[in-house]
């Protein structure tokens with residue numbers, strides 16, 4: 468059977484929201500295959516060919532286009548709504564205000580920025596600059612690491628395998644840190660020469676930060692500090708990274724750098740570009756442009772946290788806008804549950820009046836939604852609700 472047929476087979480089941488659901492059979496072998504449905508086009512190459520407009524396959528339908536007034540370093544009207552800032556140093560010294568701030572941010576937004584987080588500005592800078600250099604290499608040097616939908620590891624230019632999909636204006640690099648069996652330095656770039664060493668250190672530091680954040684969230688949910696980490700698989704958590712490269716876009720009002728989505732995993736720790744804004748978070752019906760503080764990380768909660776917390780905490784819906792003046796580089800580090808254990812609402816957060824909202828599903832299986840169908844707002848977590856509670 469060819470790969471195309473395997474994917475078609477999987478689409479036989481469609482749930483109430485029109486999303487394709489995976490059968491038991493598919494969860495063991497993801498069926499995504501080694502080939503993308505169309506030849507890969509690097510967005511960076513398009514950007515460098517000085518086109519006057521963007522090709523049709525990057526043009527969003529009018530209702531999904533970004534608001535034109537906010538394209539270049541402008542804040543939307545609601546700029547007064549700030550992304551909460553949490554001082555981790557102060558929080559770990561027992562400051563209750565900080566604890567409350569993070570708690571509220573998790574309930575309301577699924578989104579906050581952290582300062583005094585323990586990762587040095589030098590390491591953050593070195594990581595970002597190493598990736599900037601990587602993306603500035605000649606195209607042949609990057610194509611060696613070209614990725615496929617079966618694992619997504621390597622250099623990629625699309626999320627989702629649906630033929631004819633409207634694509635986002637970005638190229639990316641995806642790699643694994645944990646579990647160690649998936650950490651394969653041969654799949655990491657070898658240039659620039661510092662990149663593997665810098666990223667190794669960066670990964671170690673970010674895993675530590677993920678562990679600390681998991682403790683705070685756990686305690687704020689009224690659980691033992693270790694409980695969330697335990698639900699993630701204890702020592703066996705997963706950690707991976709997506710480095711996003713958003714080239715300059717000749718028609719930023721028609722395209723998106725990354726379409727609306729929530730992250731499928733646990734916690735995302737984002738190192739934004741220090742010079743170029745682009746990330747927007749949805750708050751009710753408004754897209755708020757994130758202006759991060761110097762040396763801050765932007766943290767957002769993924770769908771697995773929404774599921775484990777039985778929706779007490781919400782995953783955030785976010786997207787990225789592009790501009791015609793400057794390219795943008797961001798590093799999204801994902802701190803995830805062990806990928807093959809069932810994830811479901813924690814027993815302590817379930818009561819007779821708050822029944823479990825989500826059935827158990829492993830993260831391996833869950834992330835096939837976005838890997839197959841691409842970014843679709845919060846559709847996956849919303850359609851994952853148990854039939855019993857409807």
Ligand code: OGA
Pocket residue numbers: 709711725730737739745746785786787797798799
């Ligand atoms: C992501 C993401 C935001 C950004 O990679 O999932 O949302 O600012 N990135 O690049």
Ligand code: NI
Pocket residue numbers: 728729730735785799
């Ligand atoms: Ni994201």
